[in-house]
Amino acid sequence: MKASIIQTFEKVKLHPSLVQSVTNYVVMNNTANALLALGSSPIMAHAHEEMEEMSQIIDALVINIGTLDAYWVESMEMAVAAAQKYGKPWILDPVGAGASSYRNETLKKLLEKKPTVIRGNASEIMALAKMSVKSKGVDSTNSSDEAVEGAKLLSNTYGSVVCISGAIDYIIDGDRLVSIANGNPLMAKVTGMGCTATAVIGAFLGRENDPYLATVTAMGIMGVAGDIANEKAEGPGTLQLYFYDALYELTSDILMSKIKLEIYD
Amino acid sequence: MKASIIQTFEKVKLHPSLVQSVTNYVVMNNTANALLALGSSPIMAHAHEEMEEMSQIIDALVINIGTLDAYWVESMEMAVAAAQKYGKPWILDPVGAGASSYRNETLKKLLEKKPTVIRGNASEIMALAKMSVKSKGVDSTNSSDEAVEGAKLLSNTYGSVVCISGAIDYIIDGDRLVSIANGNPLMAKVTGMGCTATAVIGAFLGRENDPYLATVTAMGIMGVAGDIANEKAEGPGTLQLYFYDALYELTSDILMSKIKLEIYD
Amino acid sequence: MKASIIQTFEKVKLHPSLVQSVTNYVVMNNTANALLALGSSPIMAHAHEEMEEMSQIIDALVINIGTLDAYWVESMEMAVAAAQKYGKPWILDPVGAGASSYRNETLKKLLEKKPTVIRGNASEIMALAKMSVKSKGVDSTNSSDEAVEGAKLLSNTYGSVVCISGAIDYIIDGDRLVSIANGNPLMAKVTGMGCTATAVIGAFLGRENDPYLATVTAMGIMGVAGDIANEKAEGPGTLQLYFYDALYELTSDILMSKIKLEIYD
Numbered sequence: 001m002k003a004s005i006i007q008t009f010e011k012v013k014l015h016p017s018l019v020q021s022v023t024n025y026v027v028m029n030n031t032a033n034a035l036l037a038l039g040s041s042p043i044m045a046h047a048h049e050e051m052e053e054m055s056q057i058i059d060a061l062v063i064n065i066g067t068l069d070a071y072w073v074e075s076m077e078m079a080v081a082a083a084q085k086y087g088k089p090w091i092l093d094p095v096g097a098g099a100s101s102y103r104n105e106t107l108k109k110l111l112e113k114k115p116t117v118i119r120g121n122a123s124e125i126m127a128l129a130k131m132s133v134k135s136k137g138v139d140s141t142n143s144s145d146e147a148v149e150g151a152k153l154l155s156n157t158y159g160s161v162v163c164i165s166g167a168i169d170y171i172i173d174g175d176r177l178v179s180i181a182n183g184n185p186l187m188a189k190v191t192g193m194g195c196t197a198t199a200v201i202g203a204f205l206g207r208e209n210d211p212y213l214a215t216v217t218a219m220g221i222m223g224v225a226g227d228i229a230n231e232k233a234e235g236p237g238t239l240q241l242y243f244y245d246a247l248y249e250l251t252s253d254i255l256m257s258k259i260k261l262e263i264y265d
Numbered sequence: 266m267k268a269s270i271i272q273t274f275e276k277v278k279l280h281p282s283l284v285q286s287v288t289n290y291v292v293m294n295n296t297a298n299a300l301l302a303l304g305s306s307p308i309m310a311h312a313h314e315e316m317e318e319m320s321q322i323i324d325a326l327v328i329n330i331g332t333l334d335a336y337w338v339e340s341m342e343m344a345v346a347a348a349q350k351y352g353k354p355w356i357l358d359p360v361g362a363g364a365s366s367y368r369n370e371t372l373k374k375l376l377e378k379k380p381t382v383i384r385g386n387a388s389e390i391m392a393l394a395k396m397s398v399k400s401k402g403v404d405s406t407n408s409s410d411e412a413v414e415g416a417k418l419l420s421n422t423y424g425s426v427v428c429i430s431g432a433i434d435y436i437i438d439g440d441r442l443v444s445i446a447n448g449n450p451l452m453a454k455v456t457g458m459g460c461t462a463t464a465v466i467g468a469f470l471g472r473e474n475d476p477y478l479a480t481v482t483a484m485g486i487m488g489v490a491g492d493i494a495n496e497k498a499e500g501p502g503t504l505q506l507y508f509y510d511a512l513y514e515l516t517s518d519i520l521m522s523k524i525k526l527e528i529y530d
Numbered sequence: 531m532k533a534s535i536i537q538t539f540e541k542v543k544l545h546p547s548l549v550q551s552v553t554n555y556v557v558m559n560n561t562a563n564a565l566l567a568l569g570s571s572p573i574m575a576h577a578h579e580e581m582e583e584m585s586q587i588i589d590a591l592v593i594n595i596g597t598l599d600a601y602w603v604e605s606m607e608m609a610v611a612a613a614q615k616y617g618k619p620w621i622l623d624p625v626g627a628g629a630s631s632y633r634n635e636t637l638k639k640l641l642e643k644k645p646t647v648i649r650g651n652a653s654e655i656m657a658l659a660k661m662s663v664k665s666k667g668v669d670s671t672n673s674s675d676e677a678v679e680g681a682k683l684l685s686n687t688y689g690s691v692v693c694i695s696g697a698i699d700y701i702i703d704g705d706r707l708v709s710i711a712n713g714n715p716l717m718a719k720v721t722g723m724g725c726t727a728t729a730v731i732g733a734f735l736g737r738e739n740d741p742y743l744a745t746v747t748a749m750g751i752m753g754v755a756g757d758i759a760n761e762k763a764e765g766p767g768t769l770q771l772y773f774y775d776a777l778y779e780l781t782s783d784i785l786m787s788k789i790k791l792e793i794y795d
Contacts, residue, residue, distance in 0.1 A: 026293040026309050028556040032721035037766050042721065043626070044556050047599040050630035057629065069312040069336070071599070096308070099322065100315035189513060191297035191307065235510025236302050245765025248719060291558040291574050334577040334601070361573070364587065365580035454778060456562035456572065500775025501567050 001178070001216070001263055006252045008208045008217040016040040017059040017206030021199060022079050024066025024095060027192030030240075031062070031199035037247035038221075040203040046075040055082030059206025062199050063115075065106055066095035073106050080113045089116040089205040092160075093198040098127030107131070111158055116211045118154060119163040119198045122147035129153050148172065161211045165197055169219045173212040180216070181260035182223025189236035190243075197222045220259040225250055227258060266443070266481070266528055271517045273473045273482040281305040282324040282471030286464060287344050289331025289360060292457030295505075296327070296464035302512035303486075305468040311340040320347030324471025327464050328380075330371055331360035338371050345378045354381040354470040357425075358463040363392030372396070376423055381476045383419060384428040384463045387412035394418050413437065426476045430462055434484045438477040445481070446525035447488025454501035455508075462487045465512075485524045490515055492523060531708070531746070531793055536782045538738045538747040546570040547589040547736030551729060552609050554596025554625060557722030560770075561592070561729035567777035568751075570733040576605040585612030589736025592729050593645075595636055596625035603636050610643045619646040619735040622690075623728040628657030637661070641688055646741045648684060649693040649728045652677035659683050678702065691741045695727055699749045703742040710746070711790040712753025719766035720773075727752045750789040755780055757788060 016039040021031060023044065032042040045054050048071075055061070061083040063076050083090045092115040094107050108131060111118075118128065122143060129150030144166070151162040151172040164170045169180040187193045200222055204214035228250075229242035281304040286296060288309065297307040310319050313336075320326070326348040328341050348355045357380040359372050373396060376383075383393065387408060394415030409431070416427040416437040429435040434445040452458045465487055469479035493515075494507035546569040551561060553574065562572040575584050578601075585591070591613040593606050613620045622645040624637050638661060641648075648658065652673060659680030674696075681692035681702040694700045699710040717723045730752055734744035755776035756769075763769035 024309070025290050025555050026297050026307075029294060029559060029721060032556050033766065033770075036719045036721055042556075043629070044554070044597050045626070045630070046597065047632055049600075049632035053630040053632075067309050067311065070314075096310070099308070100310070100318040102312055102314035102318075189301045191294060191301055233510075235507075235513040236298065237506035237509030237513075240298075240509075241506055241767035241771055242765075244767030244770075245763075248765040248767075289574070290555050291562050291572075294559060332574050332576065335579075361575070364573070365575070365583040367577055367579035367583075454566045456559060456566055498775075500772075500778040501563065502771035502774030502778075505563075505774075506771055 002256060002259065002261065004213055005217045005220055005259070006256055008204060008213055009221065009252060009255055012204055012207045013039055015207055017203045018043060018057065019060050019062060019199065019202040019206055020045060020054050020058040020079065021062040021064065022046050022072065022076050023062055023064035023195065026066060027195040030192040031196050033244050034196045034247060035199055035203055037244045038200065038203055046072060048075060048078055051075060051078035052082045055079065055086045055088060058088060060202045061088055061090035062093065062202040063090060063110060064093040064095055064195055064198060065103060066195065068103065068106055076110065080110065084113065089211060091115060091117040091119060091198055091202050091205060093195055094118065094120045094124045094128055095195070097124040104131055114158045115160045116205060117161045117163065117201055117215050119165060119201060121194060122164050122166055125154065125162065125164050126150045132157055148177065161215050163201065163215050163219060165194055165219065169223065171212065171215050171219060176212060176265040178216050178264065179262045180219050180223050182220065182258065183226045184230045186230055186233060186236055186239050187226045190240045220255060220261065221250060224255055224258045267521060267524065267526065269478055270482045270485055271521055273469060273478055274486065274517060274520055277469055277472045278304055280472055282468045283308060283322065284325050284327060284464065284467040284471060285310060285319050285323040285344065286327040286329065287311050287337065287341050288327055288329035288460065291331060292460040295457040296461050298509050299461045299465055299512060300468055302509045303465065303468055311337060313340060313343055316340060316343035317347045320344065320351045320353060323353060325467045326353055326355035327358065327467040328355060328375060329358035329360060329460055329463060330368060331460065333368065333371055341375065345375065349378065354476060356380060356382040356384060356463055356467050356470060358460055359383065359385045359389045359393055360460070362389040369396055379423045380425045381470060382426045382428065382466055382480050384430060384466060386459060387429050387431055390419065390427065390429050391415045397422055413442065426480050428466065428480050428484060430459055430484065434488065436477065436480050436484060441477060442529040443481050444527045445484050445488050447485065447523065448491045449495045451495055451498060451501055451504050452491045455505045485520060485526065486515060489520055489523045532786060532789065532791065534743055535747045535750055535789070536786055538734060538743055539751065539782060539785055542734055542737045543569055545737055547733045548573060548587065549590050549592060549729065549732040549736055550575060550584050550588040550609065551592040551594065552576050552602065552606050553592055553594035553725065556596060557725040560722040561726050563774050564726045564777060565729055565733055567774045568730065568733055576602060578605060578608055581605060581608035582612045585609065585616045585618060588618060590732045591618055591620035592623065592732040593620060593640060594623035594625055594725055594728060595633060596725065598633065598636055606640065610640065614643065619741060621645060621647040621649060621728055621732050621735060623725055624648065624650045624654045624658055625725070627654040634661055644688045645690045646735060647691045647693065647731055647745050649695060649731060651724060652694050652696055655684065655692065655694050656680045662687055678707065691745050693731065693745050693749060695724055695749065699753065701742065701745050701749060706742060706795040708746050708794065709792045710749050710753050712750065712788065713756045714760045716760055716763060716766055716769050717756045720770045750785060750791065751780060754785055754788045
């Protein structure tokens with residue numbers, strides 16, 4: 001699988017994506033910088049009047065509900081409908097799933113549109129799984145195992161690739177499972193690192209037809225860039241900056257040598 | 266008082282707060298990063314639909330009017346009402362007080378809800394004092410003295426702890442007064458340092474029942490972290506990053522040895 | 531012209547501007563930091579209720595349509611009307627011109643208000659020129675030449691100074707043309723560098739009555755600060771921070787010695 005990851009990385013370096021984000025206010029700057037560092041291009045647009053036209057020029061769509069409200073939820077629904085009309089892949093970032101009924105109801109509507117990829121932390125993925133498959137129940141004694149089970153249910157229910165990011169990242173596509181053990185705890189002390197992962201997956205979805213491979217590649221890049229940044233960082237402030245530098249300078253050789261990939265399927 | 270400050274600092278390091286911010290677009294990223302660097306957790310949420318539920322899971326609420334408009338003012342009012350219903354402390358950051366009638370009218374409505382803490386610069390605190398106690402007048406020959414007098418009037422009128430941040434920070438609670446002489450002029454060249462102070466006070470309000478002590482602790486941390494960052498910074502850009510690093514690495518010993526506290530009461 | 535540039539730079543260092551921005555969410559933090567680093571002051575305000583009053587206290591207005599929607603477009607129109615009423619200069623940043631009909635229609639309405647300055651990249655300036663002077667056509671075999679021709683048409687049609695930023699920046703005022711060859715490709719890998727240029731032009735418009743000179747001065751500063759930052763940067767993350775440091779530390783001598791100015795008129 002490593003060879004395919006490198007091919008996908010090279011493909012996007014050579015033919016960068018144009019990624020539309022309907023995302024939250026907190027992370028817009030971060031995710032735009034991450035896409036630019038990788039050579040891709042961000043568009044942040046949410047006006048109802050332009051959702052249809054934007055969809056025609058983009059390669060992929062990122063939906064992130066972090067600072068949702070009624071207008072933006074409608075933007076998200078319009079953007080997803082347009083993405084589906086024009087055959088563009090899209091990824092859902094369920095920020096704060098479970099924190100309010102409004103978030104849950106919004107997420108239910110978005111899940112029904114069958115996201116190409118879903119990325120969240122273990123708690124968000126569990127919240128989605130619980131609301132989606134309440135009757136089946138989601139039980140486990142281990143929280144990481146539990147989240148993987150939840151992710152499998154989500155993947156089977158919606159046909160989505162599901163990514164659980166954390167100390168170890170898991171990427172699930174039906175019965176297929178990969179883990180990536182890169183990254184470090186300091187990354188969790190920088191706001192928007194999860195949202196940035198979602199945007200980077202978007203960049204790879206825009207060029208790689210296999211969303212499972214796109215997601216694994218993107219998460220490998222996030223983790224490896226985070227590790228490179230961590231070697232120089234003295235805290236979360238400097239980590240964030242060195243992270244963009246690392247994304248910008250990342251090569252196939254470094255990615256190949258540093259990625260800690262485990263394949264379970 | 267230093268011993269109490271250290272206890273409060275340790276308390277929040279051990280049991281971090283969950284802080285909701287209804288804040289301005291410019292500083293969301295900064296304030297989220299500052300809270301994370303301290304080990305606390307930010308939630309940025311403003312949808313009317315979720316203000317009530319959010320209030321049930323948070324430890325403290327930050328209201329910052331920097332980029333207010335009609336929808337967001339309503340969010341602020343709903344968030345404050347819910348915080349009061351569920352007994353959560355809240356802090357008001359009156360960004361741009363006095364710059365427009367709309368800001369002043371919004372601030373009057375918020376002041377009437379009796380914020381646990383108010384933090385602004387001298388000009389903002391003076392603007393609030395003038396609109397609150399017009400009949401008494403607020404006179405002084407010295408602008409810093411004048412702001413302290415204004416803060417005392419505000420504190421007595423609304424029962425709030427009032428913090429004036431500047432070259433020297435003043436924290437006022439009725440007749441009690443503390444000053445902190447940490448921090449440096451470069452901090453004023455980074456956007457959102459004042460708003461970050463407000464968010465950090467929020468983190469301490471969420472765990473420390475005495476809002477005066479919470480505010481003094483938070484402002485001490487801001488100033489000391491700013492001084493540590495300033496030793497390495499070459500300008501406002503690097504200062505901002507080193508500031509997050511300093512917040513992240515701050516210890517009781519460093520805080521104790523560097524804080525320049527003066528107690529007047 | 532170099533002597534006039536230095537005079538303008540000194541004027542704004544001595545008497546900083548207060549710049550209101552009705553701008554996009556992605557870059558608010560960046561543009562505020564750039565203005566502060568130069569000693570000027572940012573106000574971000576968009577509430578319809580305060581557009582008129584804000585205009586009375588500011589020195590210049592920045593309109594940036596990056597993340598436009600119906601409410602914000604109305605804010606922009608109100609802010610421009612107020613700026614014209616109170617005789618304040620304003621600059622238009624046509625982010626994403628040509629990407630959607632909604633952007634184009636909004637830009638047409640704003641152009642009709644005759645911006646003091648327009649700043650965009652070559653593609654945005656071309657999109658504006660095409661929508662403004664469709665009947666005349668805008669033809670050229672060279673994309674940079676073509677954009678300069680488009681800029682001349684825009685300048686003549688609306689009486690605006692037009693700035694095309696890119697590897698080489700062009701500033702056009704009717705038949706007058708200056709180019710600036712500072713700056714570097716890494717700057718394009720940081721989000722909001724173009725929007726930051728617009729804000730910095732705003733700061734100089736606020737003090738310098740000649741908008742052509744204000745624009746040339748601001749673009750010279752952007753390019754020279756970018757070059758200084760690039761000497762130390764290891765990627766786009768560190769570039770952004772060193773850029774603010776460079777803006778903060780810039781002196782007349784450095785600006786004079788490093789600016790690569792060519793005058794064609």
